[in-house]
Amino acid sequence: MKQRILIVDDDPGIVAAITPSLKAQGYDIAVAHDGDRALALFTQFAPDLVLLDLVMPSVHGIAVCQQIRQQSSTPIIVVSVKGAEADIVTALDNGADDYLVKPFRLRELLARIRAVLRRGRSEQTVIQCADLVIDTSRRLVQRQGQIVSLTPIEYAVLAELVTHRNGVVTARQIVQRVWGPQYIDSTDYVKGVIRRLRVKLEPDPSHPRYILTEPHVGYRFNHSE
Incomplete structure (x- = not known):
């Protein structure tokens, strides 16, 4: 088709x-x-x-x-x-x-x-943090039992953070992996997507619990909640 x-x-x-x-x-x-x-x-x-x-x-x-x-x-x-x-x-x-x-x-x-x-391909896994569930095998994100609608680019960025959840991912790494190497200097793309993800996923977007900023380094997915 x-x-x-x-x-x-x-x-x-x-x-x-x-x-x-x-x-x-x-x-x-x-x-x-x-x-x-x-x-x-x-x-x-x-x-x-x-x-x-x-x-x-x-x-x-x-x-x-x-x-x-x-x-x-x-x-x-x-x-x-x-x-x-x-x-x-x-x-x-x-x-x-x-x-x-x-x-x-x-x-x-x-x-x-x-x-x-x-976009949006990632390892198949299920991560649960408090009321947030991310199932990459089904490309499904739920918060408080309700499905969260993400755009393909939002899901792709989230999947990168979840895939590398044991470390910090820089904005340049996210850009290269999600958008491609030709976008290596377009790190503002990442900032906008992170803001939208926090609005959709965080209990309090101004004090994020899951998607954390590591100053001068990048972003980290906090799966210890």
Whole structure:
């Protein structure tokens, strides 16, 4: 069964440039040129991945990202001309899994799509800490008996911390293992994901119990609780 990609972009040139190549790679494609249509198509088309522009008519891309995240963990790659650090961090904090600045090389886009779609692989194990249960064999996370919905990138980062739970993992190591070596200097990606994980998993995100920061070193998963 073909994997489905929803392209959300009001620039017909971008859509025309990438659609044939994505189809040639075996993906099934749907296109929305504004935010309202994107949200409608998301429900109808049920994509495996969303390529999302930020500045669009009707609904801004960040709002689209937020609304998708309220109902789904489907991977989202933001593709935008806005390349400032603040724009990238805002998108990641609001649920985006990756961020690509226009103009971009088609080969890089295809590589990022493949990377996002295959993320989250880890050793098979079950870790229980107080009211938190992480079952990597089933890719299942529960808190107080309730399933926690994580995006693929959130799960991938958590899986890295759990896999290396007996030590500290640096932000650069997480970036390299989850995003790939070409992102080695993009450590802000990790900060945004860690913030989101703490909101979803910690009893008190401002005083984390499970995902600890080791100052000037990295992060550690505390499984002794």
